[in-house]
Amino acid sequence: xxxxxxxxxxxxxxxxxxxxxxxxxxxxxxxxxxxxxxxxxxxxxxxxxxxxxxxxxxxxxxxxxxxxxxxxxxxxxxxxxxxxxxxxxxxxxxxxxxxxxxxxxxxxxxxxxxxxxxxxxxxxxxxxxxxxxxxxxxxxxxxxxxxxxxxxxxxxxxxxxxxxxxxxxxxxxxxxxxxxxxxxxxxxxxxxxxxxxxxxxxxxxxxxxxxxxxxxxxxxxxxxxxxxxxxxxxxxxxxxxxxxxxxxxxxxxxx
Amino acid sequence: xxxxxxxxxxxxxxxxxxxxxxxxxxxxxxxxxxxxxxxxxxxxxxxxxxxxxxxxxxxxxxxxxxxxxxxxxxxxxxxxxxxxxxxxxxxxxxxxxxxxxxxxxxxxxxxxxxxxxxxxxxxxxxxxxxxxxxxxxxxxxxxxxxxxxxxxxxxxxxxxxxxxxxxxxxxxxxxxxxxxxxxxxxxxxxxxxxxxxxxxxxxxxxxxxxxxxxxxxxxxxxxxxxxxxxxxxxxxxxxxxxxxxxxxxxx
Numbered sequence: 001x002x003x004x005x006x007x008x009x010x011x012x013x014x015x016x017x018x019x020x021x022x023x024x025x026x027x028x029x030x031x032x033x034x035x036x037x038x039x040x041x042x043x044x045x046x047x048x049x050x051x052x053x054x055x056x057x058x059x060x061x062x063x064x065x066x067x068x069x070x071x072x073x074x075x076x077x078x079x080x081x082x083x084x085x086x087x088x089x090x091x092x093x094x095x096x097x098x099x100x101x102x103x104x105x106x107x108x109x110x111x112x113x114x115x116x117x118x119x120x121x122x123x124x125x126x127x128x129x130x131x132x133x134x135x136x137x138x139x140x141x142x143x144x145x146x147x148x149x150x151x152x153x154x155x156x157x158x159x160x161x162x163x164x165x166x167x168x169x170x171x172x173x174x175x176x177x178x179x180x181x182x183x184x185x186x187x188x189x190x191x192x193x194x195x196x197x198x199x200x201x202x203x204x205x206x207x208x209x210x211x212x213x214x215x216x217x218x219x220x221x222x223x224x225x226x227x228x229x230x231x232x233x234x235x236x237x238x239x240x241x242x243x244x245x246x247x248x249x250x251x252x253x254x255x
Numbered sequence: 256x257x258x259x260x261x262x263x264x265x266x267x268x269x270x271x272x273x274x275x276x277x278x279x280x281x282x283x284x285x286x287x288x289x290x291x292x293x294x295x296x297x298x299x300x301x302x303x304x305x306x307x308x309x310x311x312x313x314x315x316x317x318x319x320x321x322x323x324x325x326x327x328x329x330x331x332x333x334x335x336x337x338x339x340x341x342x343x344x345x346x347x348x349x350x351x352x353x354x355x356x357x358x359x360x361x362x363x364x365x366x367x368x369x370x371x372x373x374x375x376x377x378x379x380x381x382x383x384x385x386x387x388x389x390x391x392x393x394x395x396x397x398x399x400x401x402x403x404x405x406x407x408x409x410x411x412x413x414x415x416x417x418x419x420x421x422x423x424x425x426x427x428x429x430x431x432x433x434x435x436x437x438x439x440x441x442x443x444x445x446x447x448x449x450x451x452x453x454x455x456x457x458x459x460x461x462x463x464x465x466x467x468x469x470x471x472x473x474x475x476x477x478x479x480x481x482x483x484x485x486x487x488x489x490x491x492x493x494x495x496x497x498x499x500x501x502x503x504x505x506x
Contacts, residue, residue: 055409079409086406090424090501100410103420131501151410 001068002154002187003031003054003077008063009212010049022212023049027063029206029215031155036181036188038198040241041208041216042249047191050213051157054189055080079148083160085140087132093119093143094128100151111150118146121180138169145180158190162197174200178225195245199238200227207244210252217244286470294474301475306460311479314445314457317373318483321380322441329385329437330430333392338422343393354390358383358440359447366452376448383444384437388430395429396422428502431495438487442480457483 010024023046031037031054039047052058053065055078067077079100087096094115101111119128122142132140141161148156161177162170178201181188192198198205202221209216219241223233271291277283278290285293301307336343362379369375399422407421449458461476495502 057405057409080406082402082406084402086400086402088403088406088421088424090427090499099407099412099420103407103410103412103416133501133503147410 001030002033004066004068005029005050005054006064006066008050008053008060008065010046010053010058011061024053024060025212025214027213027215029218031187031189033154033187034185036190036201036203038202038205039189039191039208040195040198040205040245041193041213042210042245042252043193044211044252045208045248046211046213047193047208048159050208051080051159051189051191054078054155055157077153078155078157079151079153080157080159081141081144081148081161083163085132085137085144087140087143087147089132092129092131093124093135096132096143097146097150099147104151115146115150118149119143121149121183122146122176136169137165138173141165141173142176145177149180149184149186153186155187155189158188160191160193163192170197177201195238195241196229199223199234199241200229205241207241208248210248216248286468289471289474294471294478297471298475298478301472307475307479310455310457310460311483313455314449315483317376317448317456318380318441318445320373321377321444322384322437324377325381325384325441326388326434326437328381329388329433330392332385333389333430333433334396334418334422334426336389337393337396337426338418346389350386350390353382354386358386358444362444362448371452376445376453379448380441380444383440387437387440388433391429391433391436392426395426395433398429399425427499431491431499435488435491438491439484442484442487446480 005027008024008027009022011020011022013020027050039050041047049058053060057080088099091099094112097115097118098111101114106114116128119125122145124139124142124146127135127139132143135143144161145156158177162173165173174197177188190201199221205219205221206215207217207219208214219237221237223231223237227234274283274288275290275292278285278288278293289297298307332342332346336346358379361382362375365375365378369378403421403425404417407417412420445456446458446461449456450462453459457476457479461473461480464470464472464476
């Protein structure tokens with residue numbers, strides 16, 4: 001096991017009203033090496049917050065997060081890919097990808113070599129010297145992925161990375177993500193609210209309840225790859241999850 | 256050259272020509288409005304005698320020193336104030352109090368404190384530049400998308416690295432806005448500080464000519480100030496292009 005959440009909760013304090021609002025409650029979850037774990041739930045279920053806690057960018061209000069493998073490991077275990085790419089506009093593609101190694105003190109030649117290799121991996125060769133504003137949305141997300149890989153993390157955390165893309169580009173990027181997941185052997189934790197994306201990509205799906213977010217159910221996805229959006233087994237799984245998710249959306253809208 | 260360019264050139268040349276003709280025809284008194292060619296002649300004489308280049312040099316020295324002191328301090332305080340909450344709390348009331356004061360109104364105070372020499376002029380210019388750069392730098396730091404700070408932290412950047420590699424470049428576009436406004440302010444202030452208590456500089460030259468009712472030389476001063484304004488704008492635009500190649504310009 002790479003990462004373990006034990007009874008994790010997160011509450012926000014709203015200064016204006018003095019209220020405490022629970023975003024997450026008693027989340028217990030293990031992340032296994034090499035899996036493609038999907039966090040699926042309605043908007044506002046706290047799945048992004050959960051991801052930030054895994055990244056160490058937010059501290060849990062209660063419970064514990066364990067990195068059993070980190071004891072003998074090297075540096076930070078996770079890297080994040082943000083929904084709106086979060087690229088540095090003043091850095092070229094190469095400069096963005098090399099940022100992590102740069103702040104960790106990797107010498108220039110070595111980090112640029114590593115960055116070039118990753119730019120090639122995400123199929124952006126030739127775009128090294130371009131600035132983010134000169135790239136399309138899909139290309140930007142490839143840069144963000146390469147940048148996250150540059151620190152050689154064990155876990156990549158994705159926060160709805162394809163939500164801002166058009167349907168065609170999203171399809172292509174889903175295949176790209178699967179290819180890179182296979183080629184690198186990294187563990188992916190992937191937040192989405194799209195059922196079909198969850199069924200197409202995941203090895204395991206964590207279905208979350210509406211706020212406060214809890215784990216409603218964990219489903220293995222035993223379907224063989226390549227999976228098809230139109231496949232019969234895929235459709236059956238999708239239908240079953242849809243019913244479960246529908247209950248949660250209805251509950252979220254009623255509360 | 257587009258049609259638009261030709262119209263612009265025609266507009267300038269046409270008006271100058273009309274002006275020249277009206278003065279030569281005796282329809283305008285050259286004591287009030289000397290002809291363009293006679294102003295150009297006076298400029299050439301003063302350049303050959305060394306009077307004009309010397310005046311420009313004296314004024315530019317004051318402008319450059321005041322601008323650099325004000326800009327450096329403004330950027331530093333602005334970056335730290337924009338990034339660190341308690342520093343901002345210390346700065347805020349002073350900015351609110353001093354920003355609205357026309358900086359020329361502070362010149363008499365600085366004359367009393369720092370004497371008639373160069374320092375009182377340079378300090379007046381520096382203060383004028385400082386506040387414009389400071390306010391714009393703080394705005395620039397605020398305008399940085401917080402998710403960029405989060406990404407930098409996630410990739411392992413320390414607080415200092417975030418400051419140098421994210422906050423500084425992120426605020427640069429607004430810093431340049433402050434510098435452009437500051438450069439304009441510096442030229443205004445060098446003129447005002449050279450009216451009194453000096454015997455050199457472009458402002459002195461202009462004001463002395465006015466007191467002698469020498470309109471030709473007043474015009475020489477006005478035109479030269481205009482040229483300095485254009486030159487500083489170009490210099491800053493060039494600097495911005497070199498340091499911020501990622502900024503997309505709409506024009």
